[in-house]
Amino acid sequence: MLEGKHILTGVTGGIAAYKTAAVIRLLVTKGAEVKVIMTEHAKKFVTPLTFATLSGNPVLTAFYNVENGDWNSHVDLGLWADLFLVAPATANTIAKMSAGIADNLLLTSYLSARCPVFVAPSMDMHMLAHHATTANIETLKAYGAMILEPTSGDLASGLSGKGRMMEPEDIVREITEFLKKKTSAS
Numbered sequence: 001m002l003e004g005k006h007i008l009t010g011v012t013g014g015i016a017a018y019k020t021a022a023v024i025r026l027l028v029t030k031g032a033e034v035k036v037i038m039t040e041h042a043k044k045f046v047t048p049l050t051f052a053t054l055s056g057n058p059v060l061t062a063f064y065n066v067e068n069g070d071w072n073s074h075v076d077l078g079l080w081a082d083l084f085l086v087a088p089a090t091a092n093t094i095a096k097m098s099a100g101i102a103d104n105l106l107l108t109s110y111l112s113a114r115c116p117v118f119v120a121p122s123m124d125m126h127m128l129a130h131h132a133t134t135a136n137i138e139t140l141k142a143y144g145a146m147i148l149e150p151t152s153g154d155l156a157s158g159l160s161g162k163g164r165m166m167e168p169e170d171i172v173r174e175i176t177e178f179l180k181k182k183t184s185a186s
């Protein structure tokens with residue numbers, strides 16, 4: 001169903017990063033080729049080995065390899081992708097994306113991407129409800145990003161409210177339907 005589709009997945013440092021493993025597994029099962037970029041904070045939550053194994057591709061985390069000078073071209077990644085998914089998207093990364101900050105590989109790839117962008121916010125309910133975050137999400141929407149609405153329920157903070165990352169099956173369904181419509185329209 002997603003055969004031949006290139007999906008670039010950005011993983012940031014939120015507790016829902018473990019759920020992105022299921023997203024990648026489902027995308028690969030549907031035939032997509034998946035490459036994963038992780039922020040430095042994301043690596044504290046899930047190891048790159050998990051995503052490399054599930055995607056079948058090396059995980060990208062840095063601009064270049066300090067050992068040998070090999071560098072990861074964000075421009076090439078941006079051109080490679082048919083769809084860029086950021087899941088989970090922390091308040092921090094959402095703010096940086098909305099401001100055009102480019103201080104890690106995920107952010108430079110976002111700015112370089114020529115494809116549709118999906119963002120799955122995930123955070124504490126009060127962080128999500130803060131004016132700064134709601135304004136940043138609105139900015140991303142205005143720039144054309146599609147927001148995968150967080151759901152309500154128990155949060156890692158122990159509180160209950162809106163801020164849970166959309167469930168993996170629902171994320172993959174949204175992406176699949178979007179790409180299907182895009183293909184039939186072209």
Ligand SMILES: Cc1cc2nc3c(=O)[nH]c(=O)nc-3n(C[C@H](O)[C@H](O)[C@H](O)COP(=O)(O)O)c2cc1C
Nearest residue numbers: 012013014015016039041042090091092093122123
């Ligand atoms: C245990 C723990 C859980 C966290 N969970 C979240 C989260 O779900 N959402 C969020 O926006 N920030 C969360 N944070 C804060 C981010 O890790 C922090 O803002 C970090 O700078 C994000 O960096 P990144 O966006 O570059 O990955 C958490 C921090 C800790 C220590």
